[in-house]
Amino acid sequence: xxxxxxxxxxxxxxxxxxxxxxxxxxxxxxxxxxxxxxxxxxxxxxxxxxxxxxxxxxxxxxxxxxxxxxxxxxxxxxxxxxxxxxxxxxxxxxxxxxxxxxxxxxxxxxxxxxxxxxxxxxxxxxxxxxxxxxxxxxxxxxxxxxxxxxxxxxxxxxxxxxxxxxxxxxxxxxxxxxxxxxxxxxxxxxxxxxxxxxxxxxxxxxxxxxxxxxxxxxxxxxxxxxxxxxxxxxxxxxxxxxxxxxxxxxxxxxxxxxxxxxxxxxxxxxxxxxxxxxxxxxxxxxxxxxxxxxxxxxxxxxxxxxxxxxxxxxxxxxxxxxxxxxxxxxxxxxxxxxxxxxxxxxxxxxxxxxxxxxxxxxxxxxxxxxxxxxxxxxxxxxxxxxxxxxxxxxxxxxxxxxxxxxxxxxxxxxxxxxxxxxxxxxxxxxxxxxxxxxxxxxxxxxxxxxxxxxxxxxxxxxxxxxxxxxxxxxxxxxxxxxxxxxxxxxxxxxxxxxxxxxx
Numbered sequence: 001x002x003x004x005x006x007x008x009x010x011x012x013x014x015x016x017x018x019x020x021x022x023x024x025x026x027x028x029x030x031x032x033x034x035x036x037x038x039x040x041x042x043x044x045x046x047x048x049x050x051x052x053x054x055x056x057x058x059x060x061x062x063x064x065x066x067x068x069x070x071x072x073x074x075x076x077x078x079x080x081x082x083x084x085x086x087x088x089x090x091x092x093x094x095x096x097x098x099x100x101x102x103x104x105x106x107x108x109x110x111x112x113x114x115x116x117x118x119x120x121x122x123x124x125x126x127x128x129x130x131x132x133x134x135x136x137x138x139x140x141x142x143x144x145x146x147x148x149x150x151x152x153x154x155x156x157x158x159x160x161x162x163x164x165x166x167x168x169x170x171x172x173x174x175x176x177x178x179x180x181x182x183x184x185x186x187x188x189x190x191x192x193x194x195x196x197x198x199x200x201x202x203x204x205x206x207x208x209x210x211x212x213x214x215x216x217x218x219x220x221x222x223x224x225x226x227x228x229x230x231x232x233x234x235x236x237x238x239x240x241x242x243x244x245x246x247x248x249x250x251x252x253x254x255x256x257x258x259x260x261x262x263x264x265x266x267x268x269x270x271x272x273x274x275x276x277x278x279x280x281x282x283x284x285x286x287x288x289x290x291x292x293x294x295x296x297x298x299x300x301x302x303x304x305x306x307x308x309x310x311x312x313x314x315x316x317x318x319x320x321x322x323x324x325x326x327x328x329x330x331x332x333x334x335x336x337x338x339x340x341x342x343x344x345x346x347x348x349x350x351x352x353x354x355x356x357x358x359x360x361x362x363x364x365x366x367x368x369x370x371x372x373x374x375x376x377x378x379x380x381x382x383x384x385x386x387x388x389x390x391x392x393x394x395x396x397x398x399x400x401x402x403x404x405x406x407x408x409x410x411x412x413x414x415x416x417x418x419x420x421x422x423x424x425x426x427x428x429x430x431x432x433x434x435x436x437x438x439x440x441x442x443x444x445x446x447x448x449x450x451x452x453x454x455x456x457x458x459x460x461x462x463x464x465x466x467x468x469x470x471x472x473x474x475x476x477x478x479x480x481x482x483x484x485x486x487x488x489x490x491x492x493x494x495x496x497x498x499x500x501x502x503x
Contacts, residue, residue, distance in 0.1 A: 364422040
């Protein structure tokens with residue numbers, strides 16, 4: 001190994017002894033001046049048992065932190081090295097399964113939005129009742145977020161998301177039967193479906209925080225939420241084909257079967273804690289533990305709701321969730337009406353609306369996660385990374401919505417709509433990650449609180465848009481109001497959000 005070239009900064013070396021039995025994530029570290037570093041090639045320490053040699057590396061960015069990695073620990077998110085060559089990292093297998101269930105989670109929602117058209121024609125449902133059916137999902141979803149978050153904090157993400165997937169798959173299967181039985185049965189099943197799906201996001205966040213070091217967590221969330229957005233494409237593409245070839249029950253049966261197949265794989269392949277995984281290598285486990293933002297979770301009673309709500313960083317997350325859901329559901333629910341009213345274009349029949357916005361959201365979510373992790377690796381604080389990503393996630397859509405007020409053609413308007421949806425996915429590397437930053441002991445509960453507030457905002461914005469537009473006679477004022485909400489929340493976020501632990 002070549003000698004380390006002289007550096008312009010000190011070197012911080014972290015040691016993880018093989019026989020160390022202290023709290024996870026703790027590392028002994030010491031800074032050495034440049035005069036000592038340049039004399040060394042490698043060294044090792046022994047605490048009862050010889051750990052891997054530590055290799056010193058010079059990084060390209062002189063102002064950034066100097067990294068040292070242990071032989072066998074230097075692994076990427078997708079693959080790692082071992083004696084036999086390259087193998088898939090265990091944490092990548094976890095995020096792949098999480099992305100798969102998030103895809104099913106959203107695809108199961110979309111199936112009903114497709115099936116409701118023939119169901120309405122068959123049973124003569126009114127337009128008003130269609131709105132009630134579509135919103136019945138949110139009834140259960142809003143109330144299960146807090147409960148699901150508390151369950152995640154107590155039992156871990158693996159069990160909670162497994163039970164959630166099992167229950168929402170069951171609800172998906174019986175939906176056609178409920179529609180044939182009575183309208184009350186259908187509403188009850190859809191509310192139960194939302195109740196089961198409400199645990200998905202808190203469980204995802206909790207599980208990924210345990211399996212990924214701090215400098216990879218944003219990428220992992222970006223991949224998982226990319227699966228969520230691709231669920232829109234999968235549902236919109238497959239549901240009509242299956243309904244045409246098999247019948248209305250076709251897509252419901254298929255996605256139920258896929259959910260059960262995922263459940264079997266999940267039960268045998270994933271653990272709550274990487275330490276309990278029998279197939280993870282020691283080197284990957286060391287990398288995960290050494291990359292935690294906090295050394296260990298303080299045991300004891302979690303903070304009370306009153307204590308959580310007494311801190312401004314909590315409100316920064318809540319307001320961010322409210323604004324994100326407000327804007328997202330306005331775009332999701334009312335842009336087809338906007339294009340029909342302003343440009344006389346039936347957007348639901350345009351191919352790009354079914355795939356392009358959701359595909360770009362999946363891609364931009366991954367880009368946001370990778371960019372956030374890159375900032376942290378290059379020396380930016382977690383607080384700075386979260387503020388930069390969230391600012392893009394709010395200011396970008398706000399500008400795009402303002403521009404919609406001045407476009408003259410539907411093509412340019414479609415570009416701004418896609419831009420608004422894509423840039424909003426940068427929030428996944430902002431407030432969605434920040435819950436684990438400030439409250440690792442009760443992140444699930446905090447996620448549930450903020451998600452319930454965001455769901456209520458989604459209901460209000462979806463219903464309120466119609467009354468607002470009817471009152472003023474145009475979309476321009478409401479788009480401007482939503483843009484101003486984005487800007488105001490971005491300011492509040494940058495003033496009071498933090499990436500440091502608060503609770």
